[in-house]
Amino acid sequence: MSIPNVKPPRAEKHPRVETWHGFEKRDDYHWLKAENWQEVMHDPSLLPQDIRDVLEGENAYHEAVMAGTVALQEKLFAEMKGRIKEDDASVPAPDGAYDYYSSFVKGGQHPRYCRKPRGQQGPEELLLDGNALAKGREYFRFGGMDLTPDHKLIAWSFDGNGSEFYELRVRDTSTGQDAADILENTAGGATWAADGKSFFYTLQDDNHRPLKTFRHVLGTAQSDDALIYEENDTGKFTGVGKTNSEKFILIDIHDHDTSEIWIIDADKPTEAPKLIAPRAEGIEYDLEHWNDRFIIKTNAGDSEDYKIVTAPVSNPGPENWTDLVPHRPGVFLVGFIVLKNWLIRMERENALPRIVVRDMATGEEHAIAFDEEAYSLGFGEMREFDTDTLRFSYSSMTTPSQVFDYNMRDRTRVLRKTQEVPSGHNPTDYVTRRLLAPAHDGEMIPMTLLYRKGTPLDGSAPLWLYGYGSYGISIPAGFNTNILSLADRGFIYAIAHIRGGQEKGRRWYKTGKLEHKANTFRDFISCGEFLVSQGLTRKGNIVAQGGSAGGMLMGAVANMAPDLFRGIVAEVPFVDVLTTMLDDTLPLTPPEWPEWGNPRDSKAAYENIAAYSPYDRIEAKPYPHILAVGGLTDPRVTYWEPAKWVAKLREMKTDDNLLLFKTNMGAGHGGASGRFDRLKEVAFVYAFGLKVAGMTDAA
Secondary structure, three states: OOOOOOOOOOOOOOOEEEHHHHHEEEEOOHHHOOOOOHHHHHHHHOOOOOHHHHHHHHHHHHHHHOHHHHHHHHHHHHHHHHHOOOOOOOEEEEEEEEEEEEEEOOOOOOOEEEEEOHHHOOOOEEEEEHHHHHHOOOOEEEEEEEEOOOOEEEEEEEEEEOOEEEEEEEOOOOOOOEEEEEEEEEEEEEEEOOOOEEEEEEEOOOOOEEEEEEEOOOOOOOHOOOEEEEOOOOEEEEEEEEEEOOOOEEEEEEEOEEEEEEEEOOOOOOOEEOOOOOOOOOOEEEEEEOOEEEEEEEOOOOOOOOOOEEOOOOOOOHHHHHHEEEEEEEEEEEEEEEEEEEEEEEEEEEOOEEEEEEEEOOOEEEOOOOOOOOEEEEEEOOOOOOOOOEEEEEEEEOOEEEEEEEEEEEEEEEEEEEEEOOOOOOHHHHEEEEEEOOOOOHHHHHHHEEEEEEOOOOOOOOEEEEEOOOOOOOOOOOOHHHHHHHHHOOEEEEEOEEOEEOOOHHHHOOOOOHHHHHHHHHHHHHHHHHHHHHOOOOOOOOEEEEOHHHHHHHHHHHHHHHOOOOOEEEEEOOHHHHHHHHHOOOOOOHHHHHHHHOOOOHHHHHHHOOOOOOOOOOOOOOOOEEEEEEEEEOOOOOOHHHHHHHHHHHHOOOOOOOEEEEEEEEEEEOOEEEHHHHHHHHHHHHHHHHHOOOOOOOO
16 A cells, blocks of 8 residues: 655644543643634634644645545445436325425435325425525535425425534425524424414524424514423433324423423413423333323333333323333334324344334234345335325345335235436345354344455455444444445445444443443454454454444544554544543533443543543554544534544554544534535545555456
């Protein structure tokens, strides 16, 4: 691998020392956090020049080092773009007199939201045109959208710079014009009252915390909006929604372990909200409405993997909860849908999902069956409450996504759409496998593999290992056209379903958080070592990838087992865990304490986090090739985390391997907002992996 003779940038050191619980904490690069970071989120041009110089210097350096891969990046981009049907559209979802759907136009970066008369081919009515709305903007991403019950108005929102402060507007569907109502700094969603004259939304404060729910009356100023609910615990998130029956407005208060729901009759929007069940630490519940009862998913009563209960609408407190679907240890209840005649639940057992349908009149249940060894399932868009049709999607690592409409009455399914791959895709050209890797403590870690037929399985092939492992998020074994560019060049692609996710139930999550967080990192290392032991690859021939909390995983394993990996790709990486969890002014710090611990108040939590926090564990030793990617307006993992991590790595590491840092100066946590611009970012990441693997010329 050739490395241009370009001198890497070095950030200045401005020592800062704090003492916590008797421990001295030194941070030489704390100054990279802008004192006016709240203002920068709204206006990136306000970033102090000395910090901008560091970020732009790193960008210039990575561009110089990666200049020799520009042609490869263009080729990768063309391949991935060629697998996208540019003028694609979703399957129309019926709702009253219309069919609603989203679509793209050829060459367009952003979605369009449309409708047609129900069951007809036309004429198309364009409600929102993302390409037109994004014109002249470096960044544009739609937020939430909600229609009035009479379909005449749509409340919609957008993020204009990646900071996730959403501007909320109201559009007349008959004229295509927006009303004068403009609401700033919202969380993105809006929920209409039944009369279509007012809606509910959540406001974010200067620290990006959604703590207040308001009701807005059309034609009035935002300053006149009625405060409906205010959360005083800065460690909680609030949101607003509606039951599928559209009878109740829901105000949801939650963190990662605890929840509380208040309801408002949608026909009586001026009434005060009513509490379903007061919050109790560690108890979660979600709610839907059916006839004279609420249907509730909860972990109450030691139901670790969740159960479904019912409660009377007239008196829905926990003392009146009655089991409908009892708790079954090892069968994790992922989610549920309530319709007029049906209860549908998604559950997971042994890391594989299934859909179970229950007839609410008879109590009879049946499951929808699938055959592949590893696959992904998801509920589709369903806008009507009174229907016998369930929409769901199915895919696997080799099978393109398919959308089915399933008649729950006669148990027949109709294939409504198969994901098109315009450049061609033959599933039989690829192999997908499910393996179990032994962990350090005897647990068995699921892994999903994809590789092209004919790939040597003698250890000579490089391996791309992806992981996340936090917040209970499970990584699906679904179809991803982008990774075919890696498989086609000889990579074995693997997903490590490590602890911290919920692939094996709630216990799998609980044993990968707080004082057990090290299990997440050790599981990932165990997966890599197992694949080496099985002869699928070799030590030092693995490129690891993770983003956000998965970026923290990347930083941790780079410290713990640097010789296992050839390269590390850490996208928007949460690598300065200890500093962030000590700073209770940051957007996500108080709500994140149930996930990582509160090192401000707890010496044990401080010591636990300090033992793995990637920034704090950097040592003077060799590291793999590393690529870090950040976003200037990212409110979730702020730009200074990867900036500080890279600066300290440059100071400490003893090798000559690549260390690159790319900051998207016009985007936030999700990267570029346009679908093709995002592909260019993926192409850059893949080009880095191919470069460090010595495969830039791979066919």
